Amino acid sequence: MRTLKLALLATVAVAGVSSAASAADLLIDTGPAPIVVDNYAAVDWNGPYAGLFISGQTDSIYGLGANLGVNAMVSDNLLAGVEGSVQWLHDDSWQGQVNGKLGFAVENFALYGLAGIGANSETEAYVPVGVGAEVKLTEDFSLKAEYQYQWDFDDAGEDAHVAKIGFNWHF
Numbered sequence: 666m667r668t669l670k671l672a673l674l675a676t677v678a679v680a681g682v683s684s685a686a687s688a689a690d691l692l693i694d695t696g697p698a699p700i701v702v703d704n705y706a707a708v709d710w711n712g713p714y715a716g717l718f719i720s721g722q723t724d725s726i727y728g729l730g731a732n733l734g735v736n737a738m739v740s741d742n743l744l745a746g747v748e749g750s751v752q753w754l755h756d757d758s759w760q761g762q763v764n765g766k767l768g769f770a771v772e773n774f775a776l777y778g779l780a781g782i783g784a785n786s787e788t789e790a791y792v793p794v795g796v797g798a799e800v801k802l803t804e805d806f807s808l809k810a811e812y813q814y815q816w817d818f819d820d821a822g823e824d825a826h827v828a829k830i831g832f833n834w835h836f
């Protein structure tokens with residue numbers, strides 16, 4: 666009888682220890698892993714855009730303008746584009762120009778150089794050359810700043826330094 670009691674006690678002990686050991690290996694379903702969205706990896710600079718800007722230039726001339734353009738990513742970080750703009754200046758004159766852009770885009774930031782041809786109501790034709798930077802705040806909305814030097818073609822020699830600040834809506 667004593668052997669039977671020891672065998673029964675041993676069986677209960679083995680069963681208790683084995684259930685405790687398997688309890689440590691319980692699998693708990695936590696669901697799928699969370700999806701991490703990297704907002705900057707999805708920034709797309711390709712396509713058309715339109716925007717508004719304010720400008721200030723030599724001789725305290727300021728203005729309000731609108732632009733329309735298109736960008737293309739030529740390679741991973743090489744950005745190329747064309748932009749046309751029209752602006753009305755506070756002295757009742759106007760300017761219009763078309764620029765080519767070439768630069769680099771990394772995530773939500775773009776830095777570019779520009780050159781083009783322009784015309785205005787005062788001195789006729791000029792050549793704008795400059796640099797710009799643009800940062801995307803959302804997928805469709807960006808802020809930009811540009812500096813241009815405008816060489817005037819007429820004999821008056823009214824070259825101008827121009828600063829522009831504005832926003833673009835990418836569609």
